[in-house]
Amino acid sequence: MVFEGIxxxxxxxxxxxxxxxxxxxxxxxLQKELIKSDVELKLVSEISSRIKQRALSEKPPIGVSRKNWFITIVYEELLRLLGGEKKPVVKPSKKPWIILLVGLQGSGKTTTAGKLAYFYKLEGYKVGLVSADTYRPAAYEQLKQLGEKIGVPVYGEPGGQDxxxxxxxxxxxxxxxxxxxxxxxTAGRHHKEEALLEEMREIYKLIxxxxxxxxxxxxxxxxxxxxAKKFNESTPIGSIVVTKLDGTxxxxxxLSAVAATGARIKFIGVGEKIEDLEVFKPQRFISRILGLGDVESLVESVRKMQLEFTEEDAKKIIEGKLNLRLVYKQLVSLRKLGPLRKVLQMIPGFEYKLPMEIxxxxxxxxxDKWIAIINSMTYEExxxxxxxxxxxxxxxxxxAGVSIDxxxxxxxxxxxxxKLVKTLRRKDLLKKLGVSLPEGIGES
Ligand SMILES: Nc1nc2c(ncn2[C@@H]2O[C@H](COP(=O)(O)OP(=O)(O)OP(=O)(O)O)[C@@H](O)[C@H]2O)c(=O)[nH]1
Ligand SMILES: [Mg+2]
Incomplete structure (x- = not known):
C-alpha cells in the first residue's frame, strides 16, 4: 500500500x-515516506513546509486540542496534494459521452477500457468500445475478448492501419x-513519444x-x-486513472500527477480482473493512509464544533446529573455566543452581580483552555x-497544550x-432565580 509508513x-x-x-x-x-513512494520532490518540499508553517503558526479553533488540530492540517494538505475536497463526478453529464483513453505503453489502457465499460454497464448505461490501437498486433482481439465477457460491443478493424x-x-x-x-x-506502443502524442492529438481533434x-x-x-504534464500539454487531460495500485x-x-495536470483522479485499478476498478475517493484514501479509522469524522467535528446545549442537558444539570460532558457542551455553547461580558449581561438578574473589575x-x-483540556480527555474520563x-x-x-496545574x-x-448545583437544589435557590424545576426535582 502506498504511504504505508505515514x-x-x-x-x-x-x-x-x-x-x-x-x-x-x-x-x-512524512518526507521520507513521500519520497520513498515516488512523490515528486518539489511537491514533497511544498507539502512539508505548508504543514510546518500551519502547525506552528495557526491557532487551533476553540475546543480543539492541538493534536487533533495537527491531524486535521496533515489531512487537509494531503487532500490538497490529491486535488482537494471535491468528489470526482463519474456520471456523464450528457449523452452520448465519449471517453478517450490515453497513456504510455503497458499502462493498462485496454484493461481499463474493459473495466470502465463494465462499471458503466452496471450503472445502467449502454456502452460501446472502440479499439483504435493499430500497433499492438492483437490489440483488437484483446479488447474484443474483454467486450464479449461483459456483453459490450467492440468496434475495430483487425489488420487496420489508420x-x-x-x-x-x-x-x-x-x-x-x-x-x-x-x-x-488507443495505442501506447510507440517508440518515440512525439509520434504517439501526434496521433493522439489527431484522434482528439477528429472525435x-x-x-x-x-x-x-x-x-x-x-x-x-x-x-502527465507532457500528455496534458498535447491534449487537455480531464481525468486520471491510476492502475496497478494493488501490490505497490x-x-x-x-498520485502526484494530479498536481501536474490539475486533473482529478477518478478511478483506481486494483487488480487484473474486470471488476477491479474503484471510484477514487480522496478522503477515504487519506483516512486509510493516516491509519486512523475515522479521520474524516474527526476533521468534520473539528471544523464544525457545533454543539448545541439542549433543554434536556439543562434539565440534567438541574437534576444534579452534572458531568464533564455537559460542562463541556455548556462551555462551548457559551463561547459560541460571543464576548463573555455581553453574554453574562443578557442573563436576567446577573447584570448587577457582575463586578466591574472582572x-x-x-x-x-x-x-478556552478548559475547553481544550476537556477535549483531550477520553470518554471514560x-x-x-x-x-x-x-x-x-x-x-x-x-x-491541550497546558500545564498539569x-x-x-x-x-x-x-x-x-x-457541589454548587447540589446546594442550589437543596436551598431551592433555583426557583428564586426563576428557573422552573421539573416535577419532583429540587425538593430534597
Ligand atoms: N495488478 C494489476 N494489473 C493491471 C491493472 N491494470 C492493468 N494491469 C495489467 O497490466 C498489463 C498491461 O495492461 P494493458 O491493458 O494491456 O495495457 P495497455 O496500456 O493497453 O498496453 P498497450 O496497449 O501495449 O499500450 C496487463 O497484464 C494487465 O493485466 C491493475 O489495476 N492491477
Ligand atoms: Mg492496449
Missing amino acids: KEALRKFLGHEKYEEAVNEFIRD AVDIARKGVEYFVQRGFDIIIVD NPDEIMLVLDATIGQQAYSI AKGGGA DSKELEKRL LDNPEIIDKSRMKRIAYG EVRELIKQYEAMK
Missing part, C-alpha cells in the same frame, strides 16, 4: 511529549446507434471527446509527474473524572460546580 509516523507523533519536536519529527518522517480513421468510424458507429457512453482505446482519461501505471515512479508501495508518483478577556482565555490520576493529567495537559484546577472547579 501511519507509523502519526502514531509516533501522538505519543510524543513536546509539540514542536513532535511536529518536526513527523514532518521528517488508427485515426478507425477511431472516427467507431465513434460514429455507436453514436448512430444511440449508445450512451463510447470508450476509445472531439467529452473526456480524456490519462491512464497511469502506479509503478512508474517519479516520471509520472513529467509524463510506490504509487506516490502517479476581566472578561481573562475569563474567556480561561474558558469525561464520565468518571475521579479516575484522572497524575499520569492521566500529564497526558491531558500535553494534548491547569488540568488540576479545572477538575477542582468542576467538583465545586457539582
Whole structure:
C-alpha cells in the first residue's frame, strides 16, 4: 500500500511529549515516506513546509486540542496534494459521452477500457468500445475478448492501419446507434513519444471527446509527474486513472500527477480482473493512509464544533446529573455566543452581580483552555473524572497544550460546580432565580 509508513509516523507523533519536536519529527518522517513512494520532490518540499508553517503558526479553533488540530492540517494538505475536497463526478453529464483513453505503453489502457465499460454497464448505461490501437498486433482481439465477457460491443478493424480513421468510424458507429457512453482505446506502443502524442492529438481533434482519461501505471515512479504534464500539454487531460495500485508501495508518483495536470483522479485499478476498478475517493484514501479509522469524522467535528446545549442537558444539570460532558457542551455553547461580558449581561438578574473589575478577556482565555483540556480527555474520563490520576493529567495537559496545574484546577472547579448545583437544589435557590424545576426535582 502506498504511504504505508505515514501511519507509523502519526502514531509516533501522538505519543510524543513536546509539540514542536513532535511536529518536526513527523514532518521528517512524512518526507521520507513521500519520497520513498515516488512523490515528486518539489511537491514533497511544498507539502512539508505548508504543514510546518500551519502547525506552528495557526491557532487551533476553540475546543480543539492541538493534536487533533495537527491531524486535521496533515489531512487537509494531503487532500490538497490529491486535488482537494471535491468528489470526482463519474456520471456523464450528457449523452452520448465519449471517453478517450490515453497513456504510455503497458499502462493498462485496454484493461481499463474493459473495466470502465463494465462499471458503466452496471450503472445502467449502454456502452460501446472502440479499439483504435493499430500497433499492438492483437490489440483488437484483446479488447474484443474483454467486450464479449461483459456483453459490450467492440468496434475495430483487425489488420487496420489508420488508427485515426478507425477511431472516427467507431465513434460514429455507436453514436448512430444511440449508445450512451463510447470508450476509445488507443495505442501506447510507440517508440518515440512525439509520434504517439501526434496521433493522439489527431484522434482528439477528429472525435472531439467529452473526456480524456490519462491512464497511469502506479509503478512508474517519479516520471509520472513529467509524463502527465507532457500528455496534458498535447491534449487537455480531464481525468486520471491510476492502475496497478494493488501490490505497490510506490504509487506516490502517479498520485502526484494530479498536481501536474490539475486533473482529478477518478478511478483506481486494483487488480487484473474486470471488476477491479474503484471510484477514487480522496478522503477515504487519506483516512486509510493516516491509519486512523475515522479521520474524516474527526476533521468534520473539528471544523464544525457545533454543539448545541439542549433543554434536556439543562434539565440534567438541574437534576444534579452534572458531568464533564455537559460542562463541556455548556462551555462551548457559551463561547459560541460571543464576548463573555455581553453574554453574562443578557442573563436576567446577573447584570448587577457582575463586578466591574472582572476581566472578561481573562475569563474567556480561561474558558478556552478548559475547553481544550476537556477535549483531550477520553470518554471514560469525561464520565468518571475521579479516575484522572497524575499520569492521566500529564497526558491531558500535553494534548491541550497546558500545564498539569491547569488540568488540576479545572477538575477542582468542576467538583465545586457539582457541589454548587447540589446546594442550589437543596436551598431551592433555583426557583428564586426563576428557573422552573421539573416535577419532583429540587425538593430534597
Ligand atoms: N495488478 C494489476 N494489473 C493491471 C491493472 N491494470 C492493468 N494491469 C495489467 O497490466 C498489463 C498491461 O495492461 P494493458 O491493458 O494491456 O495495457 P495497455 O496500456 O493497453 O498496453 P498497450 O496497449 O501495449 O499500450 C496487463 O497484464 C494487465 O493485466 C491493475 O489495476 N492491477
Ligand atoms: Mg492496449
